[in-house]
Amino acid sequence: MTLLKDDAISEIRDGKRVIVKKPELLAPAGNLEKLKIAVHYGADAVFIGGQEFGLRSNAGNFSIDEMREGVEFANKYGARIYVTTNIFAHNDNMDGLDEYLKALEGAGVAGIIVADPLIIETCKIVAPKLEIHLSTQQSLSNWKAVQYWKEEGLERVVLARETSAEEIKLMKEKVDIEIESFVHGAMCIAYSGRCVLSNHMTARDSNRGGCCQSCRWDYDLYAVEDGEEKPLFEEGNEAFAMSPKDLKLIESIPKIIDLGIDSLKVEGRMKSIHYIATVVSVYRKVIDAYCADPDNFKIKREWLEELDKCANRETASSFFEGQPGYEQQMFGEHGKQTKFDFVGMVLDYNEETQMVTLQQRNYFKPGDEVEFFGPEIENFKVVIDEVWDEDGQALDAARHPLQIVRFKCAEKLYPMNMMRKEMR
Numbered sequence: 001m002t003l004l005k006d007d008a009i010s011e012i013r014d015g016k017r018v019i020v021k022k023p024e025l026l027a028p029a030g031n032l033e034k035l036k037i038a039v040h041y042g043a044d045a046v047f048i049g050g051q052e053f054g055l056r057s058n059a060g061n062f063s064i065d066e067m068r069e070g071v072e073f074a075n076k077y078g079a080r081i082y083v084t085t086n087i088f089a090h091n092d093n094m095d096g097l098d099e100y101l102k103a104l105e106g107a108g109v110a111g112i113i114v115a116d117p118l119i120i121e122t123c124k125i126v127a128p129k130l131e132i133h134l135s136t137q138q139s140l141s142n143w144k145a146v147q148y149w150k151e152e153g154l155e156r157v158v159l160a161r162e163t164s165a166e167e168i169k170l171m172k173e174k175v176d177i178e179i180e181s182f183v184h185g186a187m188c189i190a191y192s193g194r195c196v197l198s199n200h201m202t203a204r205d206s207n208r209g210g211c212c213q214s215c216r217w218d219y220d221l222y223a224v225e226d227g228e229e230k231p232l233f234e235e236g237n238e239a240f241a242m243s244p245k246d247l248k249l250i251e252s253i254p255k256i257i258d259l260g261i262d263s264l265k266v267e268g269r270m271k272s273i274h275y276i277a278t279v280v281s282v283y284r285k286v287i288d289a290y291c292a293d294p295d296n297f298k299i300k301r302e303w304l305e306e307l308d309k310c311a312n313r314e315t316a317s318s319f320f321e322g323q324p325g326y327e328q329q330m331f332g333e334h335g336k337q338t339k340f341d342f343v344g345m346v347l348d349y350n351e352e353t354q355m356v357t358l359q360q361r362n363y364f365k366p367g368d369e370v371e372f373f374g375p376e377i378e379n380f381k382v383v384i385d386e387v388w389d390e391d392g393q394a395l396d397a398a399r400h401p402l403q404i405v406r407f408k409c410a411e412k413l414y415p416m417n418m419m420r421k422e423m424r
Contacts, residue, residue: 009260010294019291023257023264026082026180027280030269032062035070035081037273040416041375042284045080046070047113049269052100053085053093064103071108080110086135089116101127113158124153131155133180139194141167143174150177158265161188161247162319168259178262183249184279185267189215189242215243248315250307251299253286258294271311274342274361277418278310281375306379309340309420339423343370346417347404354408364421365397372409374417382409 009021027043029035038046048070049061062070062083071081083104087093101123104112111131114120115138123130133156134140134149141160149157156178159168163181171179188195197214219242222229247267249256256264264287266279282303290297343364348357364370366384373379387395388406398405 009258016293017295019257019294021257021260022287022291023261024080025280025283025287026263026265027276028185028266028269028271029070029276030061030271032066032070034269034271034273034276036073037416038276038280039074039077039079041277041280043079043280045082045110045263046074047082047084047265047269049084050100050104052096053087053089053119064107067104067107067109075108081108082111082113082131082133083109084113084135085119086113086115086137088137089118094118097122098126101130105129111155120152120154133158133178136160136182143167143171146171146175146177146179150175156180156262158182164322165252165255165259165320166322168261172260179260180263180265181256181261182247182267183253183256183264184247184283185265186243186246189244213243244318245314246312247318248307249320250282250286250303252320253283254290254294254297257287257290272342273345274418274420275310275312278306278373281373282306284375306373309338310342311338340371340420341423342418342420344398344405344419346372346374346413346415346419348415349409349413351412354410355406356409356413357404357406358419360398360400360403360405363397363399364419366395366407368421370419370421372411372413372417372419374414376414377411377417380411382411 010017010019012018024044025042026045026047027038029038029046029048035046035048048067050067051061051063067081067083074081085101085104089097097119101112101119105127109130111133112119112123113133113135114123115135120132120134123132132154134154136158138145138149138157139160139162140146140149140157141163146157154177158180159171159182161182168179168181189197195215198212201214202212221232223232224230253264264283266276266283268275268279286299286303341362343362344358344360346356346358349355350357364384366387369381369383371379371381384407386407387398389395390404390406395405
């Protein structure tokens with residue numbers, strides 16, 4: 001065995017280079033079901049929000065009991081749970097902080113993601129077993145700032161989404177601290193933690209859990225000349241969203257891993273289980289494939305096509321390769337939309353009868369061609385024949401949300417496998 005680098009990102013095994021410093025794949029979860037899906041589909045860690053001190057008040061969020069259940073489930077897979085406590089605390093946010101941090105520690109979560117020095121210092125005192133990760137809300141984008149937070153005793157920093165590969169390279173060279181970086185998901189119109197658009201437009205504090213994503217609304221722009229409003233866009237292309245294209249770095253994973261980044265973060269605690277399953281499974285496959293044989297790695301078209309099967313906006317590499325231009329940032333009204341509907345999740349499969357028990361999530365009917373996917377199977381398509389309800393009554397369609405239905409499938413399926421269909 002021969003090490004190639006002092007930091008041991010890769011080494012030679014049986015004449016072939018392999019990556020030994022495999023980064024953590026960190027996924028979002030807005031509720032317990034999403035947490036279990038993220039872990040089952042390959043996440044090494046999941047970040048969640050509690051009912052206090054977090055930034056996504058509409059994400060569902062977890063009670064302490066739900067956190068305990070989530071931690072217990074994650075532990076079976078060797079996964080870790082982090083809790084966001086990343087509000088910018090005002091005086092009236094301090095009540096209950098000590099008790100809350102102690103409860104997180106007692107629930108077994110691995111660490112917290114924090115922006116406010118008050119919460120950082122309090123955690124060190126009252127819940128010393130919790131790792132402290134600095135939130136992207138602090139907009140870290142230079143190595144001296146990273147060094148400062150290391151000296152403050154933090155285990156990890158989450159970089160600003162606006163940080164480039166060259167800047168990250170210097171940070172890794174200069175500072176011995178875990179670095180977490182976003183690889184997929186929404187981009188803010190401003191540096192995280194620096195936007196107050198929701199405050200002005202909806203009286204909801206962006207930095208205390210109230211962001212309503214005003215930047216994603218559709219706007220019409222006008223120039224006012226001599227008291228007359230004149231549209232700035234041509235007819236048919238008036239709608240304008242202030243937020244940029246979403247981030248997608250799937251094709252940059254080799255470069256990201258070679259930089260030594262410790263955790264690759266997928267954004268989206270408010271996304272669906274289908275979105276989480278699809279994105280996590282694709283990034284899992286790419287990370288594993290590159291780490292197993294980096295010198296012969298090639299991105300597969302099927303991985304890119306798979307990502308396009310979940311609901312998404314237009315995407316770009318954003319700031320990772322340097323300052324992005326107009327096409328990298330400007331989001332068009334008629335951007336990319338998914339061509340697939342998530343229609344159900346497998347609850348059970350009987351190998352003897354080949355009977356699938358499925359929870360319906362969207363309308364489907366006999367005669368529909370559907371696709372199944374999951375971590376235990378290769379994607380495959382079948383045409384649905386007959387469909388029955390729980391009482392064995394034949395159905396002309398599965399039309400009721402969360403309805404439990406049954407149908408036959410010759411291919412073996414597993415609980416948490418998902419079914420989708422192409423929209424015509």
